[in-house]
Amino acid sequence: MKKFFKIKAQDKSSKARSAILNTSHGLIKTPVFMPVGTKATVKAIDHGSLYSMGCDIILGNLYHLYLQPGIEILEEAGGLHKFMNWERSILTDSGGFQVFSLNGLRKIFDNGVQFKSVIDGSTHFFSPEGVIEFQARIGSDILMVLDECMPYTDDVIYTKNAALRTLDWAVSSLKKRDRLNIERPEAKKLKVFGIVQGGFIKDIRKFCAESISEMNFEGIAAGGLSVGESRQMTMEMLGYTSEYIDRKKPFYFMGLGDPVGIIDAIYFGVDMFDCVMPTRISRMGSAFTSAGKINIKNNKYSKDFTPLDEECGCHTCASYTKAYIKHLYKSREILASMLLSVHNLQFVIDLVKKCRKKIEEGSFCSFREEFKSKYQENHCKNS
């Protein structure tokens, strides 16, 4: 039996490391960026393109999938993988973040959260046990617990209560996982990640990090970061959190997707990332490049017959020019979103892959400095 998580190389001057995740849908080399396929599709990209760009795991969102098409249809299809014909791994988020964003449309109880569907106004209830069961039924490779998500706040009482509830729910989630695992063969045992909350109060973060680490989760996620605070604060809290988690388990930063953020988080020992950013900025005409982020709407690209990034090896950069993509964007053509999404996802996937290589070669920290210096220096110039 292969181990679920195996560390391969550890950087000497930072917490950065390379490792391998092993799910029933394949091996995943970490650090890894997981494109977000909220509604059973990574927006504007065909699966074939994701395979080609070396994407081994995508993220689905239980909240959205529960509402549409619904658990029953996904189960009848033979699970989420079969429903969408995705052959590699899928991590599903429990949807806590989405439910808690529904201000006025949700009500928190100690045993879960009640919310109204944004589609038809019907009332639903997510409990910690329920979301584990749903994710198990749709065949997710990595399941996330239900957690109470908060916006950025310095309210200690609110933060503490939310953190304690999240910890209670973590316990219930594990009980549910264990009950469900009894009848599952070894290869099909559920892999559940706990989530460290605790807002921006260091003592509470520390307590959460230690508590989640003591529990028998397959992995640990940092939640509630990058929710509106400064980037400096994000990294400070991430670094602090990373001091108190069990480093033998995979460490997942939920919702981080910009190149500099990723490379900094890898420095603090993060193994897994997801974010809508690479695909969302694509639909707004932006592109990551090795020289910083650009926006294709800029007039100077009208006659620029070079690729988005000369150093990029993606399908878009191999085939199309800035002038063409600018024209497509200006003409509101779907192909603009398609080509930019391919580029931006490939850019992030390649960046993370390069980090892995540099960690294994023992030169991650100098690579990080070089990348940031080139990216940020030019970023100011380009924007």
Add this chain to the structure above:
Amino acid sequence: MKKFFKIKAQDKSSKARSAILNTSHGLIKTPVFMPVGTKATVKAIDHGSLYSMGCDIILGNLYHLYLQPGIEILEEAGGLHKFMNWERSILTDSGGFQVFSLNGLRKIFDNGVQFKSVIDGSTHFFSPEGVIEFQARIGSDILMVLDECMPYTDDVIYTKNAALRTLDWAVSSLKKRDRLNIERPEAKKLKVFGIVQGGFIKDIRKFCAESISEMNFEGIAAGGLSVGESRQMTMEMLGYTSEYIDRKKPFYFMGLGDPVGIIDAIYFGVDMFDCVMPTRISRMGSAFTSAGKINIKNNKYSKDFTPLDEECGCHTCASYTKAYIKHLYKSREILASMLLSVHNLQFVIDLVKKCRKKIEEGSFCSFREEFKSKYQENHCKNS
């Protein structure tokens, strides 16, 4: 020097035939369906998918390309092919249809048509000579003349005046072509198609068909059909027109793209088709199938885990189910348009390819009957 158009096989019981078109960007077997890439992109499809589905020629639209990105940028890029990185053939429409659709925004003169840009309200002028020159400058493989397009009408005087103007413009277009060709090498000589107008007045149609046939065009198009009249009327006028055209030249029906329409038009000797229909209906959730057209919004597809068409060999049908595509469409995901566009274009391209094969095997007419009977019978059942 290869001939531009070479007839390969002629059906015995109809005007249907197979042939080969030869442009500087390759050979095109006819009958052929040309996907519409109005603004230098076939909507929601990457070029690679078009190549894979056997698409050898697409259509661009001068009117749209002239306004955005503009002739200057296209020329600076090295032509439309290079601008969009399309390696196969391109036919460009002159944009007459678009300009004449701009009611209130255009004014017709004997030497051309003045119109206002829908983008910024600026005033522009298209002359028959001008549109030939523009199409030559952007490197189109097959150029269309400027013609006066009319909606469906039984007004004889209006029809006659428009037809006569279109014939005058045809003469001017040829003069322009010949002047431009003087300095072009043999392989780069412009190929210009004349357009038969004449509305729905048989005598005028006949006069136009004969007049255009007598001129030295490389091909002949039927314009002003399928503009709102009944399908019976379309086919009657097409059949009538086909009696009076020069059958040694390629015959192109502008703006026809439904399966039954195509197979009927091939019967009347049409070699080339274009239409936005296959991609437009894709963005509205519809799919051609061998058993008729279906709409994926229909509730019965929620748990239908079979492909759009069991008999179709397209990428979409090989990989995805109706239930998944319905979910994507309902979730307003771009992938729904992408997958349906691939399917519908492949369906039409394959249909035309099958017609070609049947013509060469001498069994086109029975194939036509079989196809129509299966398609229409089930069409009633499905809708």
